[in-house]
Amino acid sequence: MGELKGELKVDEGLKETIACASTICRIELIEGTAILEYRGYNIHDLAKNSNYEEVAYLLLYGELPTKSELELFSEELKERRELPPQIIGLLTHLPPFTHPMVVLRTAISYLGSMDKYIHFKSHEKSIEKAKSLIAKIPTIVAYFHRIRTGQKLINPNDELNHAANFLYMLHGEEPTETEAKALDVDLILHADHELNASTFAARISASTLADMYACVVSATGTLMGPLHGGASQKVMEMLREIAVPWRAEAYVKEKLEKGEKIMGFGHRVYKNVMDPRTLELKELARKLAEEGEPKWFKISEAVEEAVYKYKKLLPNVDFYSASVYANLHIPDDLFINIFAMGRIAGWVAHIIEQYETNRLIRPRAQYIGPKSREYIPLSKREFQSKKLTVK
Ligand code: ACO
Numbered sequence: 001m002g003e004l005k006g007e008l009k010v011d012e013g014l015k016e017t018i019a020c021a022s023t024i025c026r027i028e029l030i031e032g033t034a035i036l037e038y039r040g041y042n043i044h045d046l047a048k049n050s051n052y053e054e055v056a057y058l059l060l061y062g063e064l065p066t067k068s069e070l071e072l073f074s075e076e077l078k079e080r081r082e083l084p085p086q087i088i089g090l091l092t093h094l095p096p097f098t099h100p101m102v103v104l105r106t107a108i109s110y111l112g113s114m115d116k117y118i119h120f121k122s123h124e125k126s127i128e129k130a131k132s133l134i135a136k137i138p139t140i141v142a143y144f145h146r147i148r149t150g151q152k153l154i155n156p157n158d159e160l161n162h163a164a165n166f167l168y169m170l171h172g173e174e175p176t177e178t179e180a181k182a183l184d185v186d187l188i189l190h191a192d193h194e195l196n197a198s199t200f201a202a203r204i205s206a207s208t209l210a211d212m213y214a215c216v217v218s219a220t221g222t223l224m225g226p227l228h229g230g231a232s233q234k235v236m237e238m239l240r241e242i243a244v245p246w247r248a249e250a251y252v253k254e255k256l257e258k259g260e261k262i263m264g265f266g267h268r269v270y271k272n273v274m275d276p277r278t279l280e281l282k283e284l285a286r287k288l289a290e291e292g293e294p295k296w297f298k299i300s301e302a303v304e305e306a307v308y309k310y311k312k313l314l315p316n317v318d319f320y321s322a323s324v325y326a327n328l329h330i331p332d333d334l335f336i337n338i339f340a341m342g343r344i345a346g347w348v349a350h351i352i353e354q355y356e357t358n359r360l361i362r363p364r365a366q367y368i369g370p371k372s373r374e375y376i377p378l379s380k381r382e383f384q385s386k387k388l389t390v391k
Contacts, residue, residue, distance in 0.1 A: 008366075010365075013268075014363075015268070019203075019361065020195070020203065020354075020357075020359075022194070022195075022350070023039065023062065023353070024039060024059060024194070024346070024349050024350060024353060025037070025038055025192045025193060025194040025346070026040070032272075032273060034270055035276075036193075036276045038055065038058055038192055039058050041058065043188075043276050043280070044280065047188050047280045050188060051163075051184050051188070052161070052184050052187040052188055052191070052342070052345075053073060053077060053161065053162055055191050055345065056073075056077075056191065057069070057070060057073045059192055059345045059346055059348075059349040060127060060131075060348065060352070073131075074162075076131055076135075077131060077162060078156070078158050079135075080131055080135035080136060081135045081136065081138070081139050081165070082156060083136060083140065083143065084111075084114060086110065086114065087111065087136075088143060088147075088153070090107060091103065091107065091140070091143050091144045091147050092147055094106065094144070096147075096148035099333060100141060100333055100334050100336075100337050101223070101224040101336050101337060102224075103140070104140055104220055104340060105221055108133070108137075108140075108213055108216050108217050108220060109213060109214075109217050111132070111213060112213025112217075115213070117129075118211045118212075119211055121211075121212075121355050123352070123356070126348075126352045127352070129212045129213070129348070130345075130348035130349075130351075133212075133213075133216060133348060137337075137340060137341050137344050138162065138169065138341050139169060141334060141337040141338075141340075142154070142166060143169070145170060145331065153169075155169075157169075162184070162187070163180055163181075163183040163184035163187055164183075166341065167179060167180060170330070175328075176291075178287065178288065178291055179288070182284045182287065182288055182327075182328060183338075185280065185284055186281065186284065186321065186324055186325075186342065187338075187341060189277040189280055189281060189317065189342070190317070190321075190341075190342030190343050191343065191345045191346050192343070192346025192349065192350075193317075193343075194269075197223075197225070197227075197228045198220070198222040198229065198347070199343075199347060199350050200222075201218040201219050201222040202216065202347045203215075203361065204218070204361045205218040205351075206351040206354035206355055206358070207354055207359065207360050207362075208360065209358070212348065216348070220340055223340055223343065224336055226263065229318070229336045229343075231263045231316070232264070232318040232322050232325070232335040232336065232339065233322075233332050233333060233336055235263045235318055235319055235321075235322035236325070236326060236332045236335065237263075237332070238251075238262070238303070239300065239303070239322060239323065242299050242302075243299075245299050245301070245302040248302035248305075248306050249305075249306040249309075251303075251306075252303060252306035252307055252310060253306065253310055256307075256310050256311055262307050262313070263318070264315055264316060264318045264319030264322065265311070265313040265315055265316060265319065266313050266314075266316065267316045270314065270316070272314070274314055275315075275316050275317055278314070278315050278316060278317060278319065278320060281317065281319075281320035281324060284324050285300065285320040285324045285327070288323075288324060288327035289323065292327045293326070293327055296322070296323035296326045296327065297323045299323075300319065300320060300322070300323050303319075304319070318339075321335065321339070325338060
């Protein structure tokens with residue numbers, strides 16, 4: 001019992017492992033092109049024709065809504081945008097230097113403590129929690145930013161959709177049509193991506209039948225790492241360091257020669273294949289640059305060219321997101337939160353799917369440390385300078 005079968009090999013990073021079956025997101029690479037679909041609908045069609053509310057509905061319920069279903073769902077989100085005073089109190093008490101992703105995961109956990117039905121997992125109760133989280137996350141992000149910068153809080157505006165309302169609450173003025181559309185499309189593009197690390201973390205938590213808030217906290221913590229959603233903030237740091245397009249090539253060359261990674265490049269799934277989201281985000285970044293500050297887009301293009309020249313790597317979803325967010329005047333340290341604002345729809349859809357098809361996720365490790373050692377009583381142990389090493 002519990003023996004690993006001889007033929008099983010460690011799959012480092014689970015690169016070759018299919019961890020579950022899912023009806024939510026399809027990623028397939030066919031003849032050098034990547035297909036990305038949510039519930040069977042192509043990401044390009046959704047980016048062109050949908051809005052975030054419609055895509056969130058699709059991910060949650062499995063079907064595109066009718067007009068009246070979408071109106072009702074959008075209203076339900078609007079009704080849930082406001083934060084309980086306790087959450088506003090929390091945002092006020094957290095040190096202003098706290099990273100906004102740490103704030104977000106703390107506030108989500110606090111929301112859980114205020115939900116009397118936290119442990120209920122019926123489909124109906126899970127959908128209710130999901131709607132509340134989708135609606136409240138933008139308010140948490142915008143309010144924390146306004147509190148830490150000493151600005152007055154802006155109530156959610158029922159006249160504005162999900163994306164436009166976030167920009168309004170953040171900046172205190174309504175966004176232009178181009179800005180609102182850009183964020184809306186960005187949220188659609190970030191809404192789901194199969195078993196990325198944060199979604200997998202959420203599903204692992206859900207597989208233990210942990211409550212939905214705990215699952216989303218797991219996901220939020222995982223998203224923050226620079227190898228995942230944290231890359232967009234690092235991309236912006238890089239663009240600021242490069243400062244002018246003509247310095248991009250030397251910067252990239254030097255980093256690569258030192259064996260350092262260029263943030264916003266490479267992907268576990270899209271190897272030598274362009275991430276379809278990158279194509280859309282590049283166009284968004286180009287459009288915002290044409291109507292506003294062109295600098296970040298120009299530097300980004302120069303970096304993309306140089307990374308391809310020296311390493312043959314393609315940009316991932318985090319790369320052009322950075323110049324999109326910069327041109328929406330979003331502070332750098334909120335970039336990962338914007339990712340979470342989009343991805344929450346996918347997280348909750350995956351958590352619900354995990355609850356409803358559950359099997360505990362519990363892989364094995366191949367033990368490679370010392371075996372069957374004789375226990376030495378404390379009084380007889382001698383100082384050992386040698387640290388235990390893992391080969
Ligand atoms: N810059 C330089 N070299 C890179 C980069 C990069 N950004 N990404 C991959 N490589 C190299 C690796 O060093 C490795 O080279 P080697 O074979 O000579 O050792 C090879 O390409 C394969 O890369 P791995 O890291 O093994 O690929 P893996 O699938 O494990 O990792 C990852 C994918 C984590 C995204 C990686 O490409 C990376 O670290 N990128 C930078 C961080 C980033 O942009 N993260 C966001 C990803 S998208 C998202 O999560 C939303």
